[in-house]
Amino acid sequence: MLKQSLKRSWLPALVTTVFVTVGTGCGDECVDQFDCRDKGSAPAGQAWTCNADNKCELRKLNIPPEEDAGTDVDAGTDAGTTTTASEQIAAFLAAPAGALATPQPVSGAFVTFIKPEVAGSSSTEASGFFLQAEANGPAMFVRGSASTTAVAVGDLVTLNVTEKEIVSGLNVAKTVTDLTVESKNNDVSGLKADIxxxxxxxxxxxxxxxxxxxxxxxxxxxxxxxxxxxxxxxxxxxxxxxxxxxxxxxxxxxxxxxxxxxxxxxxxxxxxxxxxxxxxxxxxxxxxxxxxxxxCPAPSALAATATSSTQVRMTFDRRIAPASITAAATQFTFDNGLQAQSATVNGKDVLVTTTEQTAGAQYTVQVSGVTDTQGKAIVTPNSTQFQGFSLLAVHGGRVVLTGTGFTGATAVTIGGTAQTFTVDSDTQITVTNVPDTTPVGASQPVEITTPAGAVSAGALPVAHLVINELDADTPGTDVLEFVEISTGVPNLSVSGFSLVMFNGSNDQSYLAVDISGKADANGLLLVGNAGVTPTPAVTFANETLQNGADAVGIYQAPASAFPNGTVPSTTNLIDTLVYDTADADDTGLLDALLGTGPERVQIDETGTSGGSAANSIQRCGTARKDGRVFSRVAAPTPGAVNACQ
Known part of the structure; x- marks a missing residue:
């Protein structure tokens, strides 16, 4: 099905440099050289081609002189060879990197593919074009910056390579001269190889x-x-x-x-x-x-998280087709009396508006009749659990307060501590950055001062949400990896935050998971492999957590906001840890996540005994976004308080 007809392909094993000798004068239009076949056979030493103006014209084949075998009298030993474009490309591939002592010509090769600029790519990802003369190769890459002459797929070109570079094994023509487009719109499909x-x-x-x-x-x-x-x-x-x-x-x-x-x-x-x-x-x-x-595989439900008392974000493993949601009330069904009222699709997420949830209550949602953008209907698992929304303030995070009469508000306190805030409307105030001095607890009073005076706005839990322990390298196969998160509040329900993992090989994210669950009696919540004891509230696949140099971060944002390849930043960052297993410091991750101050410390899981597989990295301080607090490297203690004395 993928193979295309070769009847219009031109595979010149012996194409050489060509020069215009005479125009046709007939004004015949053409798309490629095959449209010129009705002109009949070309005179000896010439060929009909389709020029850059899409006109048929005769071109003279400039055949280089034959090489002599070195005999004084011709004894039939003349090599009789002509250097083909393929041989010239092979010579380029064999040449060393750097400025070439003699420019390497390539005469009569086709442009087969254009590599465009890709936003956000590195300097080694040069744009450019590829040249090939025969179906069996070889082929070469030319940087787009090597010449100012524009080319397109199907162009037959000649050029001289004056400088070569080798980038991660790829041979690259860095600088060329005399790039000339000899003809255009040639069919290059016959040059493809099915691999x-x-x-x-x-x-x-x-x-x-x-x-x-x-x-x-x-x-x-x-x-x-x-x-x-x-x-x-x-x-x-x-x-x-x-x-x-x-x-x-x-x-x-x-x-x-x-x-x-x-x-x-x-x-x-x-x-x-x-x-x-x-x-x-x-x-x-x-x-x-x-x-x-x-x-592609059919979609399935990954997780559900309450984002407000009347909204649930459902996350799927594939992008959902908006048109497939026609009756939210019957396609998203809940237990415990909760009902769906509407649903909005955003990529792999579906935001479901619900009736009022009970704070902290356990709900199960089941999905049916939803398809991905390829038209495949959801399959099992098509249900997941979540906890009813509970308003939560976290040190370093933001929290939205709702009520009435907020216009003109002059002060907001949580647990008696003054907060920085914005008045969004008469019914909403956003506390923009909860200070670490705000008391931690399951119920801290909220007070708002308005023109009418100071009024109580109820109470809410305040957490110190930080990375408490990390074990990336475990004995044997890595099936006991975990990140332990401390809330500072026993049995606290957490949602609205995510754990993002960054790979030091390219300083980009490779996994993000929603932190959704209930902390234990010690205020700890585990994210890790299914085999970890006690059972993690959130799990990820075995052999996922990279050994380092890498990083993890807690963000006040959903996991869907961090697709693979996201660069690290401090926007919405609550806490972070940059770590390794006997590796050099990753300056990119350190700079992006911890800045340039004394807190810019990378932690080695190797420790002083046992090696990294026997140890975990443990917090022994309260500061957020500060590598110095991870001062203990010892045997892993998931679900237990770190022994920092």
Whole structure:
């Protein structure tokens, strides 16, 4: 299905530099050289081509002189060879990096693919174009900045490479001269190689064979991971490469998000290009039309969190089709008397408006008749639990107070401590940053001073929400990873916050989970692998928490606000820990999360004995966003108070 006809492909094994000798004068229009076939056979040494003005014209083939074998008298040993574009590309690939002693010509190669600029990508992600002359390769990449001459797919070009660089194994023409477009609109589909059946991509030599070539491939996606700034790479299972596949499908992260690419999707690349990262081959596409999604797994419900007393945010593992929600009251059903009234879709989240919830009550919601953007209906698990909304103030966070008569308010106190606030309306005040001096407790009084005087606005819990302990490296297979969060308040219900994990390899997020659950009698709440004891309130897959140098952070925002590839920041950051297991400091994470002051400390889980697999990192201080408080590295104690004496 993906194979296209080769009847209009031009695969010149012996194409050489061409120069215009005479125009046709007939004004015949053309799209490519095949539209000029009705002109008849060209004279010897010439060829009909379609020029840049889309007119048929004769071009003279400039054949370089044949090489002599070195005999004084011709004895039939002249080599009789002509350097082809493919041989010239091969010579470029074999050349060392740096300024070339002699410019390397490439005469008569086709532009097969354009690599665009990708917002947020690193400097090594240069835009540019790829050149190839024959279906069997080889091919090469030219930086867009190498020349000011614009090119397009289907152009037949000549150029001279004057400087070469090698970026993570990829051969790159950094500077070129004399770039000339000899003809346009040539059909390059015949240059594609179908690599679905190739079974040796674990070999760097195979990656070299396909480097920069135009390819087609189809397969099934494995779990995607960040692959350099602004990109996501998915191992691709094909008929030739089974799991774990060394072959990658690499796309801009924004494209991955927009197309909802996930584990289990069946995809096809009609025409992509092979990028590489050292020995790893990465089939790359950059636009929706360059990728066909055949099928993806059906959506399922991941979590539900009460965001207000009359709203619940449901999170699914796939983007939901807004048109599939036609009757919220029957598609989202609750127990304990709660009812859905309406629903609004936002990507993978659905915000369900409900009747009034009971604070702290346990609810179960079940979903039916909802589909993803590919039209697949939800499957089990299609239900999840959550706790009724409880207003919660957290040190360093914001809290919204509702009531009446707030216009002109001059003061707000929580637990007797003055707060910084804004009057949003006559019925709403936002406390913008609860100071750490505000007393912690399950019920702290709220008082608002208005023109009518000081009035009580009820009470609310105040928590000191911080990372208390982390264990990223566990004995054997990492199935006991956890992050322990302290609230400072026994049995406190927590929602509206998320735990975000950042990978030090690229200083971007790789997982975010909603912190939703009830703290234990010690005010502790566990997020970790299912095998951790006591059972975590929130779980994530085994072997997920990276060993370092990495970081975790608590944010006052839903997990959906942190798609994979999010850069770390202090916006809405409540607490953080930058850690490692005998690794160098990650300056990027430290700068982004902890700044430049004395609190900028990265913690090593290795400790003084036992190694990182035997230890965890434990808090022994109250300061937030301060690496110095994690002064204890000892045997893990999930669910227990840290022994800091």
């Amino acid at each position: 679905s059946g190739v079974s040796s991509f674990e070999d760097a030599g195979t990656t070299g064979v396909y480097e920069s070539r135009l390819v087609t491939v189809s397969g099934k996606l494995e779990t995607g991971v960040s692959s350099g700034s602004a990109f996501t790479a998915f191992p691709l299972i094909t008929t030739g490469e089974q799991s774990p596949s060394p072959l990658r499908l690499r796309v801009p992260t924004t494209l991955s998000t927009d197309l909802d690419l996930v584990l289990g999707c069946d995809v096809a690349v009609p025409a992509g290009i092979v990028w590489r990262f050292n020995a790893q081959p990465q089939v790359s596409v950059f636009a929706p039309e360059q990728l066909t999604i055949t099928s």
